[in-house]
Amino acid sequence: MSTKTSRLPPRAGASLRRRLLGLFSVCLAAVLLPMSFSGGAVATPAIGAALHGSALEMRWITSAFMLAFGGCLMAAGACADAFGRKRIFLLGVGCLLLTSLALAMSRTALSVDWLRALQGVAAAATLAGGGASLAQDFDGYARARAYGLLGTTFGAGLAFGPLLAGTLIARFGWQGVFIATAVVAALALGIGICSVRESRDAAAAGLDWPGTLSFTGALSCFTYGVIQAPALGTTAPEVIVALALAGVLAFAFVVIERRVAHPMLDLSLFRYVRFIGVQMLPIATCCCYIVLLVLLPLRFIGVHGDNEVVAGLRMMALSLPVLVMPFIATQLARRMPAGVLCSTGLVLAAAGLAWLARAASSPEAGALSPSLWPMLLIGAGSAIPWGLMDGLSVNVVPTDRAGMAMGIFNTTRVASEGVALAIVGAVLIAMISAQLPDLHGTVTPDVARAAVNRLVAGDLHGAATSVPAWSEAALRSAYERAFATLLDGLAIVTLLCAAVVLACLSGKPRTHAAALDESSADTALR
Template identity: 85%
Template sequence: MSIMASRPVPRDDASWRRRRLGLFSVCLAALLLPICFSGGAVATPAIGAALHGSALEMRWITSAFMLAFGGCLMAAGACADAFGRKRIFLLGVGCLLLTSLALAFSRSALAVDWLRALQGVSAAATLAGGGASLAQDFDGHARARAYGLLGTTFGVGLAFGPLLAGLLIVRFGWQGVFAATAVVAALALVIGTRGMRESRDPAATGLDWPGTLSFTGALASFTYGVIQAPALGATAPEVIGALAFAVVLAVAFVAIERRVAHPMLDLTLFRYVRFIGVQLLPVATSCCYIVLLVLLPLRFIGVHGDSEVTAGLRMTALSLPMLVVPFVATQLARRIPSGVLCSTGLVLAAAGLAWLARTVGAPDTGVLCPALWPMLLIGAGSAMPWGLMDGLSVSVVPTDRAGMAMGIFNTTRVASEGVMLALVGAVLIALIGAQLPDMPGAVAPDVAREAVNRLVAGDMHGAMARAPAWGEAALRSAYEHAFATLLDRLAIVTLLCAIVVFACLSGKTRSGATDTADLGEPSTDTATP
């Protein structure tokens, strides 16, 4: 035994151990990201009750995270290539640790909002640096297995994040969600420091600052205007100014990206019809899946009065299919065209949304409520394109442009989630306002807006305190009718996305390297759009 213990470890074994440590660190960080998203939604009612935040401050708890995440993801990828993937990953995880600790000790809802935005920036750096580092440490089948494990870890976070958040809130209060995040981030930081290898792209041109600032500014201004509109009124100068500024910045972004030598976003990729179809997939899954990860916990906890644990258990019905169905979809894609599978999944999700709308208002029977079956169908349908769209994002463009395509896709995915959350929240507020009885003199317009905003943020008690003339029964009835209408509209949008995705992605599938003939281009090795 002593001889074996003193024998030096072979060089290859040492390298493999280091790479496994690096993979473990990235997977730990990936586990945190969906928990940061869904855990914040579950904790929102408790944060609002403890810190007495306004309705707008409560809505920004999730939107600030998603906005910063989506707006900074592509810039973080460029920084990782230029300054080092390990360095950006460790910087992201370290900031995730610090912001999570600061969130646990926050004493105002406004501070929580700003820290959640910083947490989103940290998440972007973590994902960009960690994902890029795996591509340098693994190749061939090992790389496929590494990314498969990364996706599975992300799915575990989605599936059990709400339940874990609920358990932590019941045991430690809302601070427990962020304290637990800090502990896991610290573990990922220590392991990543030891196990990851530094790498960078020697040909990297650095960050496209004009493009980054204009894109992030447009996204932030649009989201701000949409979220502020229900509280201030759609015609308020602040709202109109924010939306107009978003349009100006969006136009400037397109002009900048068309002129710079090394753009952050290569707009010519949108000449590929199949590439456009792939970009619709995260938009569709945002409509039918991501928004429900936020709206349903607020409904269960804030409007129905369920405990955080009960809400977390119910949410597993929505996310549990993410652990199995993506793998099944990748196996089916060997025999069935990916476009057919993706559009079929979206049709199933749309049917689940319509079914869920029919269960709104049905009597609850504890954890096993009537909504569980349609939630399972929505989760299973959403998981089919979820398991395929990452691979499709790089397979529908020429091979030499795959990296840019992946960056655009990830940005579209996260940015669309943040924008969709803001839009759906605004629509739900408008629908509730239309359902409530008009009581001139009893409920002033500004008071009514604040009450409805609080209701959507999961604060039934705050809504009743602002507008006692309506009463709990009227508020709950208006919410349920509006929620059912919203689900029907989301089902229609998802179904339309399924039709467009099928039209864009129909045709031959490929099993090997990118074939530009499938993109509607001449079948040549150097084809350009």
């Protein structure tokens, strides 16, 4: 009889413990990212009321975070490969800790906006460095489980972020949200220092500065122009210059990336239909799900007058399916083509949006309201592609460029979220303005635009005070009609995305080896 034992050797056991602690550190830091996003939306009305911020400053509380997050992800991924994945991860978590503490001590809304932008940069470094480090510590099925756990932590942050933020605000004020973020970041930083293994790509060429600056500049100018347009008017020189500069920088980015030896984004990947389909998935889920994470808390708190805890409870109807449906989707993907499964989920989400548009005008009753069931349907439908798109993206970029792979896909995800939030906010403002009665010169257009901006930012009382001719009842009615129309528009956009996804992902998923062969063949042809 053999005397061998099945227990791991001491060195192997220590390595496993280190890797598991590293995974825990990355997941702990990663849960802060969606909580910073969804929790920030819940805190916006309280921050605006406490710091007397303008409507524009309140809109930037969320947009500044998302803009910096999306604009820096690809650069952070390249830096992780070139300078060390652990180093970039720890730098990101440390900056999250410091910016969160600074936010808790802020005394003006403008300082909150700038610190939220810095927090977005830190979030990009955290996600890119932490996600890439996992690819070096885990292989095969263990890697899939590690990334699955990472996705679950994102779902937990989205599901419980609004409720946790509401509870902290009710107990400690809006500063409690950022203090809690700092505490968790400190814990993740301490564990990560001891457990995350340093690694880098020896072939990495470093940061593509021209590509990084042109991409971030184009994204920033476009978002700035879209957000400023409702406040200044679409014909304002500041808006026109920002949008024109965004177009110039976007063109420059394409030219730079086609000519540079080591591009930040390999544009040749867009020749592959499946790559386009994968990138469409985060855009679609953004339209049917992410924008609601910002719009609905502002509507519940700022327009309906709910407290933050009730608003957080309501938001759980939208986000709780993200904890369950991704696992179900991965099981169904063994029997159904990914394109069919993802497009089906988007169709369900579109149906939920149309349903919510009709339920929006019904009377709300505490945390349980007519909006509950359509929000559950939206959450369940959008969670199906949410659970599959990270895995599908692996077939597009070789795994030895893990930082690049994480940067490309997540940049599409986060950048589209920031841009969509800006566009949807501007459209909602325009729709509300069209619903309100003409004041016939009793107030200036600037004052009227500022009032509508304040309403969309979650300050119904402030909007009515600035324009007494518009009562709170009239403003609320105009908001609800415009909001319902907006939801119908988002449903149509989601259906169009579902059609594109079905067309692009209708075939069988390629193996990783096939992706590498195709990439090598393309390189040889260029």
